[in-house]
Amino acid sequence: MKHFLKSAFIAASLVATSSIADIVKIDAVSLAPKPVYINKPFKAFVEEVNTKFAGQIEINWRGGPEIMPPFKQAEGVRNGSVDMTYTSPSYYQGLVPTSGTMNLSFKNYEQIAATDYHERMTELHAEKDLIFLGEIPATELNFMIYMREDVSSLEDLKGKRIRVFPTLLPLVKALGAEPIVMAMGDIFTAMERGTIDGYMQGPLAQAKQFEGLVKTVIFPGVYRAGFPVLINKDTWGMMSADLQQELTTFLREDFAPRQDYIWGDDIAVNVELMKGAGFNILQLTDSEVARYEQMAMDAAWAVTADNAGADVAAELRSMLDK
Numbered sequence: 348m349k350h351f352l353k354s355a356f357i358a359a360s361l362v363a364t365s366s367i368a369d370i371v372k373i374d375a376v377s378l379a380p381k382p383v384y385i386n387k388p389f390k391a392f393v394e395e396v397n398t399k400f401a402g403q404i405e406i407n408w409r410g411g412p413e414i415m416p417p418f419k420q421a422e423g424v425r426n427g428s429v430d431m432t433y434t435s436p437s438y439y440q441g442l443v444p445t446s447g448t449m450n451l452s453f454k455n456y457e458q459i460a461a462t463d464y465h466e467r468m469t470e471l472h473a474e475k476d477l478i479f480l481g482e483i484p485a486t487e488l489n490f491m492i493y494m495r496e497d498v499s500s501l502e503d504l505k506g507k508r509i510r511v512f513p514t515l516l517p518l519v520k521a522l523g524a525e526p527i528v529m530a531m532g533d534i535f536t537a538m539e540r541g542t543i544d545g546y547m548q549g550p551l552a553q554a555k556q557f558e559g560l561v562k563t564v565i566f567p568g569v570y571r572a573g574f575p576v577l578i579n580k581d582t583w584g585m586m587s588a589d590l591q592q593e594l595t596t597f598l599r600e601d602f603a604p605r606q607d608y609i610w611g612d613d614i615a616v617n618v619e620l621m622k623g624a625g626f627n628i629l630q631l632t633d634s635e636v637a638r639y640e641q642m643a644m645d646a647a648w649a650v651t652a653d654n655a656g657a658d659v660a661a662e663l664r665s666m667l668d669k
Contacts, residue, residue, distance in 0.1 A: 371585045373406045375431035380411040384552050388483045388606045389433040417530050430582040437514035443475050444655040447514035449573040452667035456484035456607040462666035478578040481598040487610040489568030494545035498563040510546035517646035554620035565629045569643040
């Protein structure tokens with residue numbers, strides 16, 4: 348078992364643990380409504396925690412954006428409006444400037460966990476009064492570009508309005524397009540109304556929803572998906588130090604590694620569904636892929652260095668680069 352660095356529990360020292368409840372009840376929200384595919388691992392996490400830690404911890408997953416807007420969930424956890432969120436790392440970069448780095452890698456979860464990346468992120472979140480329990484990874488779910496028009500090269504994206512979440516913004520700018528930040532739930536209406544020319548999103552659940560609206564999808568995608576689980580520090584303080592470590596170890600060393608490669612069959616099926624829905628797949632050449640991936644990394648890390656400091660950005664990039 349990987350040694351759990353003591354820095355992972357810096358957050359615990361921020362709060363009192365003298366009054367320990369018999370059962371720590373946790374109200375949780377998620378970045379998307381419950382039925383959305385991206386919540387599948389979180390549903391399993393809630394069920395497993397409630398079983399494994401019965402009598403100690405009880406998570407009540409209340410829902411998603413209908414409970415609290417996605418871009419406000421991390422702040423809601425910080426200020427105690429809710430106890431936990433399963434969210435996008437890019438949705439709270441204004442609060443924790445390094446959070447979006449969870450996307451900035453082509454490594455898998457096991458490779459990242461072998462570094463001190465998660466322990467360092469624990470420290471950086473603690474500085475902002477947030478408990479970073481860990482991430483639920485989805486390395487296979489990288490991010491594609493979907494366009495309303497036929498596209499034959501990356502050059503055709505110049506001047507186009509493309510929906511992004513914040514981590515993707517620097518890349519879309521580097522491509523010469525205009526990034527438009529919006530939550531997942533707003534993409535369909537924006538595409539339907541023509542207020543955006545395309546969007547970046549994962550490879551699942553696109554064909555049925557966007558049939559007739561998308562003409563081209565660009566392969567391969569970039570980056571990796573990983574969804575942080577954040578806990579309110581006062582709620583965390585209701586747990587004993589032993590329980591804190593047990594829960595953290597469960598997520599990071601047991602649950603998370605089991606989730607990283609659960610998506611392969613779904614991706615293969617969805618590629619065929621895209622073709623059936625009339626999506627033209629633009630497969631970049633090897634040389635284009637290399638240029639695209641390098642552009643994606645350099646653009647995003649440059650912004651991270653501006654927002655979080657060059658030293659911190661370099662430290663984290665050294666853990667995430669291949």
